[in-house]
Amino acid sequence: MCGIVALTGHPDAVEKVLTGLSRLEYRGYDSAGIAAQDAAGHITVRKAVGKLQALRDTLADTPLDHSNIEHSTIRTTIGHTRWATHGTPTTANAHPHQGRLGGPQVTVVHNGIIENYKHLREQLEAQGATFHSATDTEVIPFILSQQLVTHTPLEAIRHAAHTFHGNYAIAALVEGMPDTVLATRKGAPLCLGLGEGWYAVASDPLALAGLTTRFIFLEDGDCALLTPTAFTLHNGEGQPVTRPVQVLDLDDDLSGKQGFRHFMLKEIHEQPAVVAKLIETYTTPDGTLALPFNLSNVTGINIVACGTASYAGAIGKYLLEEHVGVPVNVDIASEFRYRNPPLAEGGLFIAVSQSGETADTLAALEHAKAHGQTCLVLTNAPNSSMARAAHHVLPLLAGREIAVASTKAFTAMVLAFTLLALELGTDAPAPHLAELRKLPQLLNNQLAALKPIKNLADTVTDAHSMLFLGRGVLAPLAYEGALKMKEISYIHAEGYASGEMKHGPIALVDATLPVVNLATGADGLFEKTLSNLREVEARHGRVILITDTAGAAQLDDATKRGLTLITVPDAPKLLTPILFTLPLQLLAYFTATAKGTDVDQPRNLAKSVTVE
Numbered sequence: 001m002c003g004i005v006a007l008t009g010h011p012d013a014v015e016k017v018l019t020g021l022s023r024l025e026y027r028g029y030d031s032a033g034i035a036a037q038d039a040a041g042h043i044t045v046r047k048a049v050g051k052l053q054a055l056r057d058t059l060a061d062t063p064l065d066h067s068n069i070e071h072s073t074i075r076t077t078i079g080h081t082r083w084a085t086h087g088t089p090t091t092a093n094a095h096p097h098q099g100r101l102g103g104p105q106v107t108v109v110h111n112g113i114i115e116n117y118k119h120l121r122e123q124l125e126a127q128g129a130t131f132h133s134a135t136d137t138e139v140i141p142f143i144l145s146q147q148l149v150t151h152t153p154l155e156a157i158r159h160a161a162h163t164f165h166g167n168y169a170i171a172a173l174v175e176g177m178p179d180t181v182l183a184t185r186k187g188a189p190l191c192l193g194l195g196e197g198w199y200a201v202a203s204d205p206l207a208l209a210g211l212t213t214r215f216i217f218l219e220d221g222d223c224a225l226l227t228p229t230a231f232t233l234h235n236g237e238g239q240p241v242t243r244p245v246q247v248l249d250l251d252d253d254l255s256g257k258q259g260f261r262h263f264m265l266k267e268i269h270e271q272p273a274v275v276a277k278l279i280e281t282y283t284t285p286d287g288t289l290a291l292p293f294n295l296s297n298v299t300g301i302n303i304v305a306c307g308t309a310s311y312a313g314a315i316g317k318y319l320l321e322e323h324v325g326v327p328v329n330v331d332i333a334s335e336f337r338y339r340n341p342p343l344a345e346g347g348l349f350i351a352v353s354q355s356g357e358t359a360d361t362l363a364a365l366e367h368a369k370a371h372g373q374t375c376l377v378l379t380n381a382p383n384s385s386m387a388r389a390a391h392h393v394l395p396l397l398a399g400r401e402i403a404v405a406s407t408k409a410f411t412a413m414v415l416a417f418t419l420l421a422l423e424l425g426t427d428a429p430a431p432h433l434a435e436l437r438k439l440p441q442l443l444n445n446q447l448a449a450l451k452p453i454k455n456l457a458d459t460v461t462d463a464h465s466m467l468f469l470g471r472g473v474l475a476p477l478a479y480e481g482a483l484k485m486k487e488i489s490y491i492h493a494e495g496y497a498s499g500e501m502k503h504g505p506i507a508l509v510d511a512t513l514p515v516v517n518l519a520t521g522a523d524g525l526f527e528k529t530l531s532n533l534r535e536v537e538a539r540h541g542r543v544i545l546i547t548d549t550a551g552a553a554q555l556d557d558a559t560k561r562g563l564t565l566i567t568v569p570d571a572p573k574l575l576t577p578i579l580f581t582l583p584l585q586l587l588a589y590f591t592a593t594a595k596g597t598d599v600d601q602p603r604n605l606a607k608s609v610t611v612e
């Protein structure tokens, strides 16, 4: 989603901001822009629709030093990548936005949504402001300009922020205030990067990788004023505050597809290593668990997440109910946060989030915390807003996931739930952990035999729609398989619990509909799956069966002839969801590559969804 990078005092500010924006590219965006300020405080803006290269081309065509600004004197720059929410992706709607009303001209970049912008815009127009975009953001520079008439810069941005409803992270430049960046946040993340003779602001520290290792994460309501030599920080009440400096050793290298055609394929192949790392970190060689927290007397669990993370949570429900024996609810965060669900005293609330920044999951976590729940977050971003808000954090240790469609983080989430179920359960963990240790090798074996899935993918590229079915723990995996397929191949796909097929989806079945069934031969329910398959076959549907060797052994020759069979290795029950995940990810991946879609940055999607 949108990204902010700002620098003041850096001799190479324009290039460093562009590089910072490129580090956030993988999150998805549709336009970009920068504003540069010269030593006299004049500001020049350049924007372009499309990828950052388009902005670089614009800068080459109309260099900053052809305007009123001397390139060599630019030490202060703010930049933005925009993922359209209000208004289509056009140059006019791209950030930065500028406005002046009574006070100096103000230039801003903004992440999040100003929910009351319509009302504010009407008020500002009545006072003489002229708007040039369809964005919610454009109200910000006018309001800040007004506030600067009567307030100091820090007070002005604090007062301006108080008029906004919604979530925001803002960085601003003010005409006539050279080498000064103003910033504030609420709901959306923003951090300061600390340099020698320069300071930076970014929506994600990753943008500043290679520039600094020292960061300060702003809290809700915080307002910052940065110059090349100092920064001042006030809280939402206008009191000076200090926030801890965190040292983060961020991976500077974004180049590495390491020979893979796409980041997604690379990340799929990283899963054996991710699984091995999680097991090694959170277990001991003598067969006990070593999770970084202690939870006892858990009587009920709420799991809340969005998208793929919510399907990992749904798998977690099966695992926790079976091993811990307490009731577990799974909710989609956007529903949970407004439903006001009853939360029993002493309950455990688990937020699941790769990015740790998803707006709805974060809001749900804060709601649960305010209602006395013990909050645990399973996240791949241990410095994220959710990690800071939760009582306990279980880092997923999957390494940075660049492809928008989540793969290795999903697998890490499922494994984290498996470990948690063993930790909270009463079974002796040692035998289970011995089984789990076989996972990396089993996944490697699966990755060594991709051909049948690639062949299968070539046969579904023309499909307009697909069904994914599964039972038990494989039902939420069917939802995930359908989501992955639609995200990157743009084929419409639905996931259902197998038992639901007769209750409606069967109406869709005809000769053009591939139906992917997930079934293990080891759960005593395989006969029921076979009945489901026959129902599809009888309506000339295309049956694809993903099963283990135990399942395949239960098929007679005639049934085998009527379907496409993909086998996964036989393995203990605890390993089933992860072993069935790989073929689904690969099927989506190979279908998408056969269709020629933008696999790593599929259309309309963003990696980290920081707005509702």
Ligand code: F6R
Pocket (backbone or CB within 6 Å): 306, 307, 308, 309, 310, 352, 353, 354, 355, 356, 357, 358, 361, 404, 405, 406, 407, 483, 484, 487, 607, 608, 609
């Ligand atoms: C799908 C996908 C999304 C995310 C969802 C939540 O491949 O990645 O559905 O799972 O947007 O994101 P996080 O996990 O960052 O909270």
